[in-house]
Amino acid sequence: MTTPSTGTRATRALGGSALGGVGWLLAFGLGFSPSDRNQAESVRILYVHVPSAWLAYLAFVVTAVASGVYLFSKRHALGWDRLAGASAEVGVLFMGITLVTGMLWGRLTWGVFWEWDARLTTTAFLFVTYIGYLAVRRLGGTHEQRARRSAVIALLAVLEIPLVHWSVRLWRSLHQEATVLRPDGEVKMDGLMLFSLFVGIVAFTLLYVWLVIHRQRTMAAEDALEDRGLDAALAARRAEATTVEVG
């Protein structure tokens, strides 16, 4: 008898590493990292805000790639669709965190929680788009219909990411430009601050991988349960029809 779960020894090790990463993030983000000359202590929000934004982007790119593989491969394996769905769900979580932490940071640096600025507006639009993607996944139909429908949307939705990323350059934005991934390759950040940001990215990446693995396995189990329920219902109907014919 095994305990019902989607965990294995590997996921437990991964989960432990993710928790360790979160511990390091708290230590560096709230403790060891120095305050900024311009933003003072509020710079500490950067270590959760930026990693969550990057992980949301990564999650949506993974969704698009998995959707593309599902759609254009000969096998149309549903595992790719589940990976796309799981990654999008975790991406929406990270995007939500980006928006909320951004609002808290905005209140400290700009004096307001929200401004209809290009970066903020495009980010909110991206968030809503992927909520729509998740809603489409819940529409009725077979697993294959769900996979095909959502794969097309995922391939279109991912095109918004460059728009969000470049919005600070395309339009005059209140939001600051990139500090690390700059077009000139220069990194405008203190060493310990950069390390703290790196710790945040590692911790959130481990959390992302752990969450996606569990969510994908849960989706596979739910699909299998649904198939079994359908098979049982069909068998019951056939048995019922045979009884009527004999009677």
Add this chain to the structure above:
Amino acid sequence: MEDAGFIVGSYAVALGAIAVYAWRVLARARRATADLPEDAKPWT
């Protein structure tokens, strides 16, 4: 000290949201796998 509330709040929101989501995923996984035979769980 207003800053401290916002800074700690941002960490609490981020890590709290991840913890709640993780807990929900694991609870859902437990429910979904409870009635499944071992051969329907390729990860085991």
